Amino acid sequence: MQNVTALGPKNPWTANLLSALGIMHFTNEEIKETFDGLVGKDGSLAKVRMFELLKAAYGFEPMPEEMGIFVTTFSLEDEEGELSWAELEAGFDEIRDILSGVAKNATEYASTQDLKDDLVKHRRMMKDPMDKYKAPMTTSMGIGWHEEEVFNERFPKQSCAETKYADEMVKCRLDPF
Numbered sequence: 001m002q003n004v005t006a007l008g009p010k011n012p013w014t015a016n017l018l019s020a021l022g023i024m025h026f027t028n029e030e031i032k033e034t035f036d037g038l039v040g041k042d043g044s045l046a047k048v049r050m051f052e053l054l055k056a057a058y059g060f061e062p063m064p065e066e067m068g069i070f071v072t073t074f075s076l077e078d079e080e081g082e083l084s085w086a087e088l089e090a091g092f093d094e095i096r097d098i099l100s101g102v103a104k105n106a107t108e109y110a111s112t113q114d115l116k117d118d119l120v121k122h123r124r125m126m127k128d129p130m131d132k133y134k135a136p137m138t139t140s141m142g143i144g145w146h147e148e149e150v151f152n153e154r155f156p157k158q159s160c161a162e163t164k165y166a167d168e169m170v171k172c173r174l175d176p177f
Contacts, residue, residue: 021066022058024099028089031057035085044082050074065134069095106132 034057039045045053050070054062062070070076073091074083083091108125109115129141136142159167169176 021069021099022054022060022062023066023092023095026057028092031088031092032085035088044084045088046082047074047076048079050076050083063134069098
């Protein structure tokens, strides 16, 4: 059911896209098996058990960003109520449609010529990396990834006693040596 390897994903760039969430890697049939195991064939799932369903279906905990999408799609803020399989299936398809649109957002160029032209002209990318990826892909991307406050602390030059003495001697136009 799961496609997990010790070597990591085939393409780390696509695995780190904002659209690379668990729901995109599992079909409705795979989630239905887990749903039936939790509530039975004709049952409905309490809204508070959505996290439990996703964790059991995926085999790992869903990311907070993904849970945010589920909360808005299925109105999970109000913990009262239940969801039938038909409602879940429609919601899963809606989420997949939204995420496939996000995946298209990561594509900057449709042709190699446009890319080459922008490289020659030194044009910046139209979209920021934070608009495309969940986390920084390289160490250098991590600097400034989140808009944290920059604090530049000054460390003034410090001199030892001998250097201070020599500096004073030079100011007096005496040879310290």
